[in-house]
Amino acid sequence: MADLLISDLSGALPAEAIADRPMRNRWYALPYETSACRGVLLRSFPDAPGPRVRIDFEARGHFAIHLGIHYAMIDRDDLAVRFGAVNEFARLRIRLAGDDAFSLVLPEEQNVKSDPDPTREVRQNAITEVFWRNADLEGASHVEIEPGVDRHEPCPGNPACLAWIRLEPLADARWRLATSLEPRPDTRRNTAAVSVADPSGVEGPGPIEAALATSDIDRIYADMCRFDVCRFPTDVGLVAGDVEWDSGNFEFNACRALRDQIDAGRDPLAEIVRVGARHGVAVYLAIRMCLQRDPPQHLGLAANNPLLENRHWWIRDRRGDAYPHPALAVPEVRRRLTDLFRDVVRRYDVAGICIHGNRGWPWVGYETESARLFEAEHGTPIRDVDETDSRFVEHRCRVMTHFIQEVRQTIDDVGRERGRRFRLAIDAMNCIENNRGQGLDVVEWANAGLIDELTINACHWSARPVDREHPEPGFVRTLRQAIRDPHFSLRAHLWPRFMNPRKYLRMARAMLDAGADGIAMWDLGHRLPRLSEWAVQRHLGHVDLYDDIENECDRYWRSVPLLSLDGMAMTNPQYSAASAG
Template structure:
């Protein structure tokens, strides 16, 4: 790694604004490691590769637990590319990890006249990194042909990548379009076929809106560093004329991937620790709040009021003026949508002749009555989307994210059976867990996307295969922007549209190769004088941290 250029960016010791060169020795490999601390602020450097033709690129790195719970983040791109790819790894404090190198596959590429550019995550929450080596694996003409044939397939593009539209900005502090697009560029040769990008959080938006309130409007003090990162980043991007969802949409379209605008439907009317994410409508209209059974007004708006439903409809209409391929109604963010508001009580009295406060709150009449307001919203959305589809001469899709059983949905005010009967949704994205719910979806010719909520390699495989068995057209990954840079997760996620590969993962999950370190710099980490460490504490850990 000492061959990186420019040489002026390298140093043999820790130095601000420079990469540190650290000699290391490990089992079967030794050399010079390229490292930077969280606050080093190292510039991009280029590693000459000096090869031609197609190769697989593998990265050997060190993630010492001395960085506590903070991740290692490695940013890589090839010369000629504008957008970095990331490798992210979270060290484990009490493991052998800190005394091992990890090797992970990065990508396949034709390396003729191309070199490797290495960068550091310096904005938002900065991250340290240590790269030990780059390994190049030549590909035979047969492998190249097979790879290109597989990349040209569209039938395997079944993954729906959900993105909350905010957590990566909290974390990374993006201020350029290239940094923003790191979220989606890695989908280029993957099984991702649709990106579902959240554009709002109730009446707060992550774009300049004429209907809602952009996050951070009017605020200059923040409870968290992440909240400050998001607000300042959105302001900087907006000043440059960059709208995050528009940039992501154009980029994924250039890769042949569909883009859905995701709407998070619950409208919080008060926030204690994230006031910068509260919209003006919800803050200024206490008369539209949900009311509890005992008469307490709650800090959330009710869909029993036409004004609240129309506010969300207006947000959807605003976004539909852009070149989206559909919308994703995220009902699980979140219930409840109706309570004991005066209008709901009076409507119920008129329909049933009884005050709902005088019957059990689980009475089916009352549960269905509350769900009727949300169903009316779903009808209005369908009408709106169909009208826009007619005007644009292109069918726009309506996807919805409910819960996985009919009873659970009704409990939260979601009458999915009526949605299906009236054709209010084209696709339901949910966990494929309940046979009755799956049969209901199939009976109404609605498409199913099997959603994975708990993001673990085991769940990607389990729900992926369950989804295939249930006839799902896709596999959705909740906030995939969180786990997608973890190599052991990404290996599965990028191949989730290949059922044969998912079945293979069910037998053996992908794991990074590990190589035992002997020394780094002047530190020997394969010997120790402390022979009485607890059983689950490797002696090398004591050596490295305490030199004891």
């Protein structure tokens, strides 16, 4: 059976939503031509997006569904500089008839978060085709599309677009592979860190729930706290978005909108816990023990923050300069965090707490309370030693161990009240030296029973003159040998976030062979919309099928050169390449 290519999308319904010239709140239909086909694509401009539209088709049998998309202005570096990675824009949402959730689709462009691959460049003089999903179709069907506009962003971004839908018939063997890749209890062995507070979406189950239903994820680290600033209702900390000034920062603006929803009765943490429960996925509250980035973003996402009001809670460097990182040598700072954790495990059916040890450091420096503890132990002024000095490293480890003991005691006390054990997870750095250099004595904590699981993450700080940022199999092997409990949960993040799908397979195999019992994925929300890459990542628990998955990779992404678009030739790069005019 030949492929079914739906390339003329001008018949999308309702007809009044389609225009043959740019119009506000309409989809703009543009004719195009490639060497293989002619068609009409749909484009929606984000400052005045078109409505949801339906594209009807008829097909019967088992199919792989691929989407052809034209990304305009994808190589405009000024967008990346001014507003962050371009992949935050050109959003398209799509769902198949019968689906509850929309899939979000973003361009898989090369950026600072990518492992560069010249064979997978997204170009504006080509149609980029990505694998979306497999489907068993029974005749008349349709897809719905809509622009994935984020109303909180401070710029219009790039247009949403769909150029074609290609239905590739699947032979029996490939359909059997597709069905065998559905998640099972024995394949659910992967952790995902999610830094969004909108798991359910605006209507019905959202992309994260769809990911949990169709992937090998069994744990979610819901990154919803920056120190005591929370993206959920709290009686102990502060609710994000409680600011009265417009920062112009899209994350601030999104949090302000979220605060309005929380004030109206919404509880994002309860939502994601319920989503996890529906799919047998454990949800942990995850925290970054810092505030928000650099000045002026250090002001945080909430007003009247006690960390900003109590400057003696701040970290100080050897020169005495202060930074708004919580100093864990200060008892009030530790108490603020343990009170927050106590409140969370009492109120929510979370599996436990995850502390992101890979972000937000340092937590122990040269501040007054830290200096007092160090000098009582060593009889030496703390500023006489460098932070790489073995005495300073041991000092950091002692302070951090005391904090972890307090967290363990806090969640165990509530666990006894509720008749269950809450787990404590650490998202750690990429080698022993870097972890201990910031006080993360993870091997000792594991062997003392203070923590229940460990994930190995990327690291942007190094205690060594030469160090690689990303975790490697050798460190997994070192930890597995050093931690006495052979069943201790040890998982490794796959970095960088974005790379050729085959590399995820090879990296995952190396980590598992080294002793990891599963894989971890930082920034799940960024990975999901890059469809050809997510097609592999979601199945990484199916270790026995890695070879079969790799054989599918060539079908997940391709670039088809454009001959013309809206009558304009796209073949001469001297004429058609982007310029400043």
